[in-house]
Amino acid sequence: MTLKTNTIENHKTKGQLSxxxxxxxxxxxxxxxFLRFLHISLWTIASIILVVLLLELSFDxxxxxxxxxxxxxxxxxxxxxxxxxxxxxxxxxxxxxxxxNEFRDNLYTLAKAKNTYRIVVLGxxxxxxxxxxxxxxxxxxxxxxxxxxxxxxHFEVMNCGMSGYSTGQEYLLFTQKLLKYKPDMAILxxxxxxxxxxIPAMKALPRPYFSLDKNNALTIDWHFVDELLNSRQAxxxxxxxxxxxxxxxxxxxxxTALNVSNNKTYKIIVSLFDKPFNYLQSKVFSHYANPNFxxxxxxEIQSLQIPVANIAQKEENKIPTITNLSEGNLWANxxxxxxxxxxxxxxxxxxxxxxxxxxxxxxHCPLVVLGLPAPNNSIFYFHELKGISKLAxxxxxxxxxxxxxxxxxxxxxxxxxxxxxxxxxxxxxxxAKTIMNQLFSQxxxx
Amino acid sequence: xxxNSLEYCxxxxxxxxxxxxxPKVLKVPFLVIxxxxxxxxxMKVYGLLLFGLTAINYAFxxxxxxxxxxxxxxxxxxxxxxLNIGCLAIFKYTNFILDSIxxxxxxxxQILHIAVPINFTSDFICGSLPIVLPLGISFFVFEFIHYxxxxxxxxxxxxxxxxxSLFASFFPSQIAGPIKRYEDFDxxxxxxxxFNKQMCTQGIVLITQGMFKKVALGDNLAPIVxxxxxxxxxxxxxxxxxxxxxxxxxxYYDFSGYTDIGLGSAKLLGFNLPINFNMPYLATSLQDFWHxxxxxxxxxxxxxxxxxxxxxxKGSFNTLRNLVITMLLGGLWHGASWHFMFWxxxxxxxxxxxxxxxxxxxxxxVLNAFSKTWLWSTIGSRIFTFIIVLMSWxxxxxxxxxxxxxVYQSMxxxxxxxxxxxxxxxxxxxxxxxxxxxxxxxxxxxxxxxxNKLPQLNLKWLNPPLPAxxxxxxxxxxxxxxxAPPVCVPFIYFQF
Numbered sequence: 001m002t003l004k005t006n007t008i009e010n011h012k013t014k015g016q017l018s019x020x021x022x023x024x025x026x027x028x029x030x031x032x033x034f035l036r037f038l039h040i041s042l043w044t045i046a047s048i049i050l051v052v053l054l055l056e057l058s059f060d061x062x063x064x065x066x067x068x069x070x071x072x073x074x075x076x077x078x079x080x081x082x083x084x085x086x087x088x089x090x091x092x093x094x095x096x097x098x099x100x101n102e103f104r105d106n107l108y109t110l111a112k113a114k115n116t117y118r119i120v121v122l123g124x125x126x127x128x129x130x131x132x133x134x135x136x137x138x139x140x141x142x143x144x145x146x147x148x149x150x151x152x153x154h155f156e157v158m159n160c161g162m163s164g165y166s167t168g169q170e171y172l173l174f175t176q177k178l179l180k181y182k183p184d185m186a187i188l189x190x191x192x193x194x195x196x197x198x199i200p201a202m203k204a205l206p207r208p209y210f211s212l213d214k215n216n217a218l219t220i221d222w223h224f225v226d227e228l229l230n231s232r233q234a235x236x237x238x239x240x241x242x243x244x245x246x247x248x249x250x251x252x253x254x255x256t257a258l259n260v261s262n263n264k265t266y267k268i269i270v271s272l273f274d275k276p277f278n279y280l281q282s283k284v285f286s287h288y289a290n291p292n293f294x295x296x297x298x299x300e301i302q303s304l305q306i307p308v309a310n311i312a313q314k315e316e317n318k319i320p321t322i323t324n325l326s327e328g329n330l331w332a333n334x335x336x337x338x339x340x341x342x343x344x345x346x347x348x349x350x351x352x353x354x355x356x357x358x359x360x361x362x363x364h365c366p367l368v369v370l371g372l373p374a375p376n377n378s379i380f381y382f383h384e385l386k387g388i389s390k391l392a393x394x395x396x397x398x399x400x401x402x403x404x405x406x407x408x409x410x411x412x413x414x415x416x417x418x419x420x421x422x423x424x425x426x427x428x429x430x431x432a433k434t435i436m437n438q439l440f441s442q443x444x445x446x
Numbered sequence: 447x448x449x450n451s452l453e454y455c456x457x458x459x460x461x462x463x464x465x466x467x468x469p470k471v472l473k474v475p476f477l478v479i480x481x482x483x484x485x486x487x488x489m490k491v492y493g494l495l496l497f498g499l500t501a502i503n504y505a506f507x508x509x510x511x512x513x514x515x516x517x518x519x520x521x522x523x524x525x526x527x528x529l530n531i532g533c534l535a536i537f538k539y540t541n542f543i544l545d546s547i548x549x550x551x552x553x554x555x556q557i558l559h560i561a562v563p564i565n566f567t568s569d570f571i572c573g574s575l576p577i578v579l580p581l582g583i584s585f586f587v588f589e590f591i592h593y594x595x596x597x598x599x600x601x602x603x604x605x606x607x608x609x610x611s612l613f614a615s616f617f618p619s620q621i622a623g624p625i626k627r628y629e630d631f632d633x634x635x636x637x638x639x640x641f642n643k644q645m646c647t648q649g650i651v652l653i654t655q656g657m658f659k660k661v662a663l664g665d666n667l668a669p670i671v672x673x674x675x676x677x678x679x680x681x682x683x684x685x686x687x688x689x690x691x692x693x694x695x696x697x698y699y700d701f702s703g704y705t706d707i708g709l710g711s712a713k714l715l716g717f718n719l720p721i722n723f724n725m726p727y728l729a730t731s732l733q734d735f736w737h738x739x740x741x742x743x744x745x746x747x748x749x750x751x752x753x754x755x756x757x758x759x760k761g762s763f764n765t766l767r768n769l770v771i772t773m774l775l776g777g778l779w780h781g782a783s784w785h786f787m788f789w790x791x792x793x794x795x796x797x798x799x800x801x802x803x804x805x806x807x808x809x810x811x812v813l814n815a816f817s818k819t820w821l822w823s824t825i826g827s828r829i830f831t832f833i834i835v836l837m838s839w840x841x842x843x844x845x846x847x848x849x850x851x852x853v854y855q856s857m858x859x860x861x862x863x864x865x866x867x868x869x870x871x872x873x874x875x876x877x878x879x880x881x882x883x884x885x886x887x888x889x890x891x892x893x894x895x896x897x898n899k900l901p902q903l904n905l906k907w908l909n910p911p912l913p914a915x916x917x918x919x920x921x922x923x924x925x926x927x928x929x930a931p932p933v934c935v936p937f938i939y940f941q942f
Contacts, residue, residue, distance in 0.1 A: 051921030
């Protein structure tokens with residue numbers, strides 16, 4: 001597949017053309033500047049149109065560029081793009097439509113029929129389940145199982161999972177949007193990154209962050225959301241909504257940028273182009289950070305390490321040390337400050353859950369918290385789940401630790417219940433089965 | 447640094463630009479530095495290995511050339527080759543040998559009912575050593591052996607150490623070939639002093655073609671192959687055939703894609719590397735296949751293994767024996783495990799049968815007539831050869847011999863599918879492959895149109911100016927990025 005260039009030089013060397021033709025070509029090259037300019041301009045415009053049309057056509061045919069399904073939101077930071085058709089290939093495969101209310105589910109009416117029992121399931125991508133067909137998500141399996149078991153009652157299980165949400169965002173979603181649906185039960189799927197995402201210290205993504213004031217009362221900070229609302233990206237979304245929804249090329253572009261966002265080289269290029277001073281500052285000054293140490297939390301963590309070490313030793317013949325925990329290789333100093341941050345974020349998360357439960361109680365909608373399974377060595381996460389379990393006893397809500405019901409198969413990608421880190425269809429089925437057994441085995445509905 | 451990585455997309459243009467801007471005297475040192483940077487971006491310490499091997503082979507090259515007596519030359523050659531092979535053996539075959547010893551002891555202990563200590567398997571000596579295979583070692587060790595052997599045969603050595611370093615480390619062919627011949631490569635050093643527009647165009651076209659093959663086709667075939675070969679016991683008959691066909695295509699697009707990018711990158715720097723592929727799946731016999739598949743390896747094996755063993759000049763039995771030995775070692779070169787050995791043996795025996803059949807065909811009239819029929823010579827022989835090659839790919843792809851046997855069983859004795867997470871057909875239809883194959887075949891058609899029909903029509907205005915060419919190229923790269931799977935898949939031949 002080599003292109004043949006028709007330069008005079010080539011023809012000369014190959015001896016394929018007579019002198020007369022070479023002369024004629026030389027004459028032709030001496031076109032007036034205007035004509036040459038016109039030729040180049042027309043070709044350039046035609047190329048742009050041709051390339052855009054062919055790319056759109058090819059991507060449409062291959063369903064590429066249909067994974068950009070988030071939009072900016074002033075309250076939640078971001079939500080799913082309503083009425084968007086999504087072909088998801090990042091992990092697993094599915095094709096589905098996001099409904100008008102931004103959920104990956106059927107469109108439910110606000111009014112609830114008399115004989116209907118409505119459950120809202122909140123959580124992040126593990127609940128939304130883009131990796132499997134919509135009907136295979138645990139919410140939908142649960143809905144089918146309940147309707148089969150209790151034929152006298154109609155059950156609606158709403159899949160309100162929003163990719164990337166923190167517990168705080170889920171709490172806001174529940175109070176601002178879902179209470180209108182008059183749910184009879186709220187299931188909150190708690191994931192192992194959730195407490196990181198509730199406070200701004202760990203990752204400064206544009207979402208509302210929660211903190212505690214001097215009186216330990218919960219406060220919300222929309223600072224990063226406001227920054228996002230004023231960003232170029234948000235303005236593009238606002239002005240070119242149609243393109244955002246329909247252009248496969250742009251969808252592909254944003255998806256690719258997201259895919260390579262963890263690439264070291266990409267980060268350096270973007271940082272140097274975007275905020276060169278910030279990048280250099282972070283490189284130079286980060287080494288001088290000197291956090292205050294809180295050693296009490298560290299000893300709690302270390303006490304937890306023993307059973308985890310045993311599991312890991314059996315399975316992988318490796319003993320995790322304090323520096324090779326799943327949370328990343330942390331230097332000792334960073335580890336201490338990390339422990340301190342974890343202690344704080346556990347407190348914040350507990351406060352959000354208390355508020356969540358209070359709202360549920362006020363609206364006669366029992367809260368159930370699901371502790372989603374995590375890799376064996378997620379030491380901090382197990383500490384959090386222990387805390388939530390105690391909180392559930394103290395504040396009278398139900399807590400189901402799914403880690404007990406999932407076979408501990410490490411690594412996750414070799415387990416039939418996961419595709420990579422999200423549930424496979426079998427994983428969703430197991431979650432639904434566990435919920436049925438734990439919540440509805442004894443329940444009678446009139 | 448992978449050819450299909452963001453880093454290479456930045457590295458290559460910078461190297462090409464600086465290379466052509468530099469004065470002639472600095473071009474070679476710069477390319478050597480760039481090649482070491484490329485190699486050490488993966489693991490810094492193995493830069494020393496490359497440097498050490500280069501220094502040793504440079505020295506041995508000069509020693510062999512300067513020695514007067516043939517016996518001494520021969521001795522120096524043997525020492526040189528032993529050092530190269532020894533280095534390869536330490537990095538590539540230590541664990542294989544230790545594992546094989548361990549397996550044998552365990553097997554014998556079972557037969558002879560001798561108790562083996564419980565901690566035997568985790569002992570240091572019998573466990574796997576943490577050896578990381580240096581990238582490309584199999585390729586540059588073969589290049590060094592060729593270098594020393596040719597000098598022993600009377601060729602002139604490369605006396606300039608920088609030029610020799612460039613031959614040893616040239617980044618477009620560093621990791622997975624093609625295996626260069628030094629006479630050909632060194633002859634090109636310093637020849638191309640001015641930027642050649644035609645070579646640049648050819649280079650860009652080759653890189654683009656290679657990227658499409660690797661990223662849009664090969665990498666998207668990987669999940670289909672992995673789904674089946676990760677769970678061979680779950681594959682039904684149809685799954686086993688489809689997965690193996692998918693692997694045959696994957697390894698071709700992956701390896702020939704890599705080679706195209708390497709060849710293209712070299713062309714941008716004014717070098718022509720040897721070709722490695724010539725439509726291998728259109729081969730009419732197994733012998734023909736090896737003239738079309740990984741050509742630089744097959745010619746190396748012919749010149750430096752098969753012919754020194756005696757080639758076809760010492761009687762028909764020895765010829766056949768040499769064929770089997772050559773292919774067996776060729777299999778072992780690919781990887782230190784039994785399934786690669788069996789893959790080599792499969793091809794060795796296949797080539798022997800091929801020869802015997804050819805001899806029989808020339809003697810038996812009916813067979814001769816049949817082989818010359820249109821149906822056999824154009825279609826039948828190609829399909830038959832493809833199926834034979836497909837059989838061999840099972841051994842190549844399976845993780846071990848047990849898995850390979852499970853796949854063969856599924857292929858030849860009917861088995862329903864035992865429930866893969868998604869069916870192979872679904873995996874294919876849900877991927878971007880149907881569109882990618884459509885575009886790939888359309889490119890062939892448009893290439894034919896551009897090269898055969900357009901010049902006759904003499905439509906000069908259809909020749910796009912430079913800005914339009916850049917836009918079209920950008921469009922093609924966007925297409926490749928769009929069709930790429932979410933995870934960057936390393937090249938298959940990087941492990942060898």
